[in-house]
Structure formats: structure tokens, C-alpha cells
Amino acid sequence: MPVSVWGLAIAQALLTTGNILLVAVSALIGKQLASHPALITVPVAMQFLGLIVATLPAAHLMHKLGRKVGFILGNSIGLLGTWVALQGLEASSLMHFAVGTFLIGMAIGTGQQYRFAALDVCNVEQRPRAISMVMAGGILAAILGPNLAIWSRQWFDGNPFVGAFYGLFMIYVLALLLISSLRLATAVKTIPGEVSRSYYELFQQPLLVATIASGAIGYAIMVLLMTATPIAMQQDGFPFSNIAWVIQWHVLGMYVPSFFTGHLIRRFSSRSVILWGCAVLALCVLVNVLGNSYWHYLLSLMLLGVGWNFTYIGATHLLTFTYRPAEQGKVQGINEFMVFTAAAVGSLLAGMGVDILGWFWLNIASLPPLIFVAWWIFSLADERARERVKG
Missing domain, CATH: 1.20.1250.20 (MFS general substrate transporter like domains)
Known part of the structure; x- marks a missing residue:
């Protein structure tokens, strides 16, 4: 199995760890910042919206420019989103925080392509195993995610949720360094005479x-x-x-x-x-x-x-x-x-x-x-x- 598949499995573990961390704290932060009960889940809804918005552009971008470019951009957006969310926490602004979770959702939407990237570096016989290996990264996340949510509450005085986003920031930094070191598929070359069918x-x-x-x-x-x-x-x-x-x-x-x-x-x-x-x-x-x-x-x-x-x-x-x-x-x-x-x-x-x-x-x-x-x-x-x- 190519080394890149193992790297993508670790990247998937980091992505899922961040997702679980967000699940553990986003609704609680919404409850802390919201002026009305109906607004509590706005950060979660914005995260899903960001994920959905990113899926089609991310796939087309990777098709044109290659997987590595797409993943580097996605993790960079995650870093930006984490910083924006932290500013929202510091300012006690629900809308500011929700903009951060929207950007983080875009990073998550881009990272969902990790399993497809694993297919690109394998031969046909290895593809089922490659998908499984990448998805198996979630096992590590199942252990790290909840514990990181608990540990990070002790990192900073005053607000128990600030540490979670510093932890998330570190996750995106690690993923960015990892992806930058992997050999991933470049842009898909167009075969002469091959026509892309319409939707x-x-x-x-x-x-x-x-x-x-x-x-x-x-x-x-x-x-x-x-x-x-x-x-x-x-x-x-x-x-x-x-x-x-x-x-x-x-x-x-x-x-x-x-x-x-x-x-x-x-x-x-x-x-x-x-x-x-x-x-x-x-x-x-x-x-x-x-x-x-x-x-x-x-x-x-x-x-x-x-x-x-x-x-x-x-x-x-x-x-x-x-x-x-x-x-x-x-x-x-x-x-x-x-x-x-x-x-x-x-x-x-x-x-x-x-x-x-x-x-x-x-x-x-x-x-x-x-x-x-x-x-x-x-x-x-x-x-x-x-x-x-x-x-």
C-alpha cells in the first residue's frame, strides 16, 4: 500500500478529531453566546452550510489543480476559521463565532475528499483497502476527540472553550504539514477526444x-x-x-x-x-x-x-x-x-x-x-x- 495512503489515513484521523471536538463544544458555546434559545444551534448550522458550500468547488479545484493544492487550501481555510472563531469567543459575539464555524465547515468539506485522494494513488485492486484504511483513521479520532475536548478546558482561565480552538488550530497545522509532505495526484489530464458528459x-x-x-x-x-x-x-x-x-x-x-x-x-x-x-x-x-x-x-x-x-x-x-x-x-x-x-x-x-x-x-x-x-x-x-x- 503506498505511503501516501497511510498519510491520508492520519490526515483523516486529524480531521475527524477536529469534527468530534467541534461536536462536543459548538452547541455549548452557542448556548453561552446566544441571546435567544432559537439561536443556540446557529454555529452548528453554519458549519454544515460551510461543508455543503465547499464540496462542489473543492472537487472541481482538485480536478484542475491537483489534490495537494486543494487540501493545502482547505487546511488554510480551517486555520483562518479557527482564528475567526477565537475572535468571536473573545468578543462574546455569536455571529462572529458562527462565521468561524462556517469557514471550519468549508475546511471539513474539503477534507472529505481524503478517501478519494487515496484512490488516485492506488491500482484498482488496492482501492477497497485504501478507502478502508483512510476511514479507519476515525478510530484514533474516537479516542482523541472527546479527550481533547476535556483536556482543553483546563488550558485557559476565564473561558473553558478557548483551549478547544487552540487545539483545533494545532490539528490544522499538523494536517497542513502532513499533506505538504505527501505525494498526491496532480491535475487530471484530459484525454484527447474525451468529452465530459453533462450532469x-x-x-x-x-x-x-x-x-x-x-x-x-x-x-x-x-x-x-x-x-x-x-x-x-x-x-x-x-x-x-x-x-x-x-x-x-x-x-x-x-x-x-x-x-x-x-x-x-x-x-x-x-x-x-x-x-x-x-x-x-x-x-x-x-x-x-x-x-x-x-x-x-x-x-x-x-x-x-x-x-x-x-x-x-x-x-x-x-x-x-x-x-x-x-x-x-x-x-x-x-x-x-x-x-x-x-x-x-x-x-x-x-x-x-x-x-x-x-x-x-x-x-x-x-x-x-x-x-x-x-x-x-x-x-x-x-x-x-x-x-x-x-x-
């Missing part, structure tokens, strides 16, 4: 539509139930320590399977792995509706992480069979845009869903789109030979 023509491919739907719906359901679980657990009277433990095991469930997901794709095909992911997500829902004990929440969130891992990595690999070299930036960009837009919608619907539908019916409501994706992927099984990778 309309690309979306005439059932495989592309089904692949994007798999990644988007799998991610949306994961974010929906992950975000709703702490609310449901709090309503059931569980202490914060129980909630934090459940979330940490969920994150491990998201990334630990990455050690063998690539092997499963090579052995059985990415479609099979996506179908297994849908089945595991459905099992998560079943556990949730059967009870609301601590062990129900713990098991369901672990299953939620595993199901997301299978659908996300499977869809990432399957996507590589839907575009020509000249269309790489276009297809990867629209995939990221739609996947993370779906994730943002899932996060926004979580609190409302628990309040209006209740925990039981929120879980039931997540099943129809899941069943639809499973049916769609299964209906394309006759094309399995096209995307199966021989080990």
Missing part, C-alpha cells in the same frame, strides 16, 4: 443515482438517529456520562469495521456490502423500538455506526465505476454535495422528530427510505460483474 447525461445512469442515494440516505439516517439519541436518553433520565459512553461506542462502530470492509468489498462486491449495511441499520431500528434501556441505546448506536460504515464505504467504492477520468471532479463533487446535504437535513430533523413523533415513531419513519435504497441496489445486482474487484 443530465451522468444521471441517466441508474448505477450513479443508486450509489448517491445509498451514501446520502445511509448518512442521513445515521446522523438523524445519532443526533436524536442523546435527546431521547436525556428524556429517559440517563446521566451525561451514559450518553457520552454510548456516543463513543457509536464512533468506534463507525470506524472499527474499516479494517475489514475493504476485504469484504473485494470478496463479495460493494453492492453486497451496501445491502448488509442497510440490514444492519434496520437491525439498529429494531433494537431501538424494542426497548429504551441503557443497553438498548448502546447496542443500537454501535449497530448504527457499523451500518453507516458499510453503506458509506460501499457507496464510495461503487461510485468509481460511474465516471470517466475527465468527469472525476464533477461526479465526486455532486456526490459529496448530496450526501452532506442529506446529513445536514438529518441533523436538523432530529430534535423536531423526537419532539413531534417521539423516539419510537422517529425510528419507524427511518425505515421506508432504507428499504427503498436496499431494493434499488438489489435490483442492480445483474451488473455486479462490472464493479467486482478481483483480489
Whole structure:
């Protein structure tokens, strides 16, 4: 496996560590700075907006100028966003802080291309394993992220959240130095006579539509139930320590399977792995509706992480069979845009869903789109030979 893949896995670990750190503190900072309860989640919403805004331009930029240029720019924006957020904290300005989280969201959106960059430096046989290795970086983040959020509270007197953003600043500096040292793909060279298809023509491919739907719906359901679980657990009277433990095991469930997901794709095909992911997500829902004990929440969130891992990595690999070299930036960009837009919608619907539908019916409501994706992927099984990778 190329050294660059290992470097990208570490970069992914740094990115995810920063994400978890932000999840731990952004809402609390919003509560501290907001003049009205409705404004508490503005920094989180701005982070998602920044992520969504960056996906298409980042993919096209890397297609034209190469991966390294794109990632250096993304991490530089992250450094700027961290500095702006710190100024917002110092000034006790919610809007100033939210501008910072918007810029950090753009950096996160650019970093989501790490897994695609790993594909560029591998041969076809190594691609499933390369995706898995990069995603496995999240295991380190599952340990570092929550602990960094706790340790950083002691770094500065006066405001317990300032240290978190100095920690985030260091993360982006390390990522910038790491990316600068890696050999990554340069701009994609246009093959004479090769024409890039329009979005309309690309979306005439059932495989592309089904692949994007798999990644988007799998991610949306994961974010929906992950975000709703702490609310449901709090309503059931569980202490914060129980909630934090459940979330940490969920994150491990998201990334630990990455050690063998690539092997499963090579052995059985990415479609099979996506179908297994849908089945595991459905099992998560079943556990949730059967009870609301601590062990129900713990098991369901672990299953939620595993199901997301299978659908996300499977869809990432399957996507590589839907575009020509000249269309790489276009297809990867629209995939990221739609996947993370779906994730943002899932996060926004979580609190409302628990309040209006209740925990039981929120879980039931997540099943129809899941069943639809499973049916769609299964209906394309006759094309399995096209995307199966021989080990």
C-alpha cells in the first residue's frame, strides 16, 4: 500500500478529531453566546452550510489543480476559521463565532475528499483497502476527540472553550504539514477526444443515482438517529456520562469495521456490502423500538455506526465505476454535495422528530427510505460483474 495512503489515513484521523471536538463544544458555546434559545444551534448550522458550500468547488479545484493544492487550501481555510472563531469567543459575539464555524465547515468539506485522494494513488485492486484504511483513521479520532475536548478546558482561565480552538488550530497545522509532505495526484489530464458528459447525461445512469442515494440516505439516517439519541436518553433520565459512553461506542462502530470492509468489498462486491449495511441499520431500528434501556441505546448506536460504515464505504467504492477520468471532479463533487446535504437535513430533523413523533415513531419513519435504497441496489445486482474487484 503506498505511503501516501497511510498519510491520508492520519490526515483523516486529524480531521475527524477536529469534527468530534467541534461536536462536543459548538452547541455549548452557542448556548453561552446566544441571546435567544432559537439561536443556540446557529454555529452548528453554519458549519454544515460551510461543508455543503465547499464540496462542489473543492472537487472541481482538485480536478484542475491537483489534490495537494486543494487540501493545502482547505487546511488554510480551517486555520483562518479557527482564528475567526477565537475572535468571536473573545468578543462574546455569536455571529462572529458562527462565521468561524462556517469557514471550519468549508475546511471539513474539503477534507472529505481524503478517501478519494487515496484512490488516485492506488491500482484498482488496492482501492477497497485504501478507502478502508483512510476511514479507519476515525478510530484514533474516537479516542482523541472527546479527550481533547476535556483536556482543553483546563488550558485557559476565564473561558473553558478557548483551549478547544487552540487545539483545533494545532490539528490544522499538523494536517497542513502532513499533506505538504505527501505525494498526491496532480491535475487530471484530459484525454484527447474525451468529452465530459453533462450532469443530465451522468444521471441517466441508474448505477450513479443508486450509489448517491445509498451514501446520502445511509448518512442521513445515521446522523438523524445519532443526533436524536442523546435527546431521547436525556428524556429517559440517563446521566451525561451514559450518553457520552454510548456516543463513543457509536464512533468506534463507525470506524472499527474499516479494517475489514475493504476485504469484504473485494470478496463479495460493494453492492453486497451496501445491502448488509442497510440490514444492519434496520437491525439498529429494531433494537431501538424494542426497548429504551441503557443497553438498548448502546447496542443500537454501535449497530448504527457499523451500518453507516458499510453503506458509506460501499457507496464510495461503487461510485468509481460511474465516471470517466475527465468527469472525476464533477461526479465526486455532486456526490459529496448530496450526501452532506442529506446529513445536514438529518441533523436538523432530529430534535423536531423526537419532539413531534417521539423516539419510537422517529425510528419507524427511518425505515421506508432504507428499504427503498436496499431494493434499488438489489435490483442492480445483474451488473455486479462490472464493479467486482478481483483480489
